[in-house]
Amino acid sequence: MDDRIHGPMVLRLARYLRVLQELKGLGLVKVFSNNLGDAIGATPAVVRKDFSVVGVTGNKRGGYTIDTLIGTLTEVLGKKESEDVIVVGCGRIGTALINYQEFAREGIRIVACFDANEDRLSSEGPVPVLSMTDFPAFVHEHNIEVAVLAVPDHVATNVFELMVDAGIRGVLNFTSVELKCGAACEDHGCTEECTVHNANIGLEIENLIYLIRLKRNAAAAGAAAVDAAATDANSEV
């Protein structure tokens, strides 16, 4: 729609939308850029820029109309029609996801799970567990675009390529394998990219730890620099 809409901005648009819906629920009609900025942790300038990009114009004195914003943002982000999602890999994580559907936001629904192990297949339970052999057909028939990858690490790459082949466009990756879309896409001659988000908890924590250590080191170095400067200042006396 507009090539000025980029990744971080989409994230913000989604956050605005959520806040706006709550504000509307509270009976508000208008909102200022600084209020929305506070709510999602951005500066007012960013908010105005974002709205400018999506084409919403405010009133110089009265701010923005909440209904207009909700309408435009919903349109830009895509109609909030319910989205069907599948899970591949019916091990512990897959099962947990299926059972704890509550995690899902409105409109997002897990409609099937797939597993290579025939023993796990079942049509009982809240979500059917189907054979991997049915996977491509199912994806096409139901127009599935988003899949959760929750298989053992050693088959992750293979299953991912299956997904890309089948037409999956977005993957939430619970394995600790780095999925490279470019390669898989090229190998299979598909032109459209597949977006991968990583959700491996171990990896996330590991990365958190590294970042914290890095910050601490930087802070220590900064303090040392300050100390050194202080020493220098002293020595100048």
Place this chain on the structure above:
Amino acid sequence: MDDRIHGPMVLRLARYLRVLQELKGLGLVKVFSNNLGDAIGATPAVVRKDFSVVGVTGNKRGGYTIDTLIGTLTEVLGKKESEDVIVVGCGRIGTALINYQEFAREGIRIVACFDANEDRLSSEGPVPVLSMTDFPAFVHEHNIEVAVLAVPDHVATNVFELMVDAGIRGVLNFTSVELKCGAACEDHGCTEECTVHNANIGLEIENLIYLIRLKRNAAAAGAAAVDAAATDANSEV
């Protein structure tokens, strides 16, 4: 240590390290920047730049020595001493995390869970479930730096502030609440930042869906532009 080390780079350094350890396990001794680049999905130039920043120098003909790299990266990222992590909120997600410890990478260990509901407390099981009142003391005593936030949304902000107060420096956030560290930090007079990573599966999927739609729209617009150009070209005949 070096202010040229930034977030994305830390992520890459961790990935290099993992690959290097595997390569070493296979008996390799040297490695070229393009091999590592392929492995983690980066260009050789990025790899060389990264190594240059952390101070590892290679051999113009023979590439980099794996042992040297492993040594330096381990040092830069912090010794792989085991890191103790706690979970706050012993509901479904919290319990799942505790039971599926396997997700944890080597060196990462969940040592305790905290819950405000006294009925859930227990010293049985793989991980003790303690009262929230014990939380600050426990964090100080055990030098806990990283916590997983798995409480209901409506108490997320409060619990997060408790965490920051107690000295937690990194949070893996399973709620769908936007945790703003700046505010909490300022309010409580703490100078050090707290790093938050979001792991809410619903949010992740929602965002995936938005990004996919955006890409499709952009592609459609691009195709339309191409069509228009083609039409123009035709009309010129």
Place this chain on the structure above:
DNA sequence: TAGATTGTTAATCGATTAACAATC
């Protein structure tokens, strides 16, 4: 030597931030 790879510098790209004129 010739070829291949490193290491560094400059250019580019993308997004955020700052500044300020317009105007309700």
Place this chain on the structure above:
DNA sequence: TAGATTGTTAATCGATTAACAATC
């Protein structure tokens, strides 16, 4: 009017990419 807020432009910042000299 005076004050406050929008909307846009220019400046800045940060990271990646490209290019190429150095050299094994």
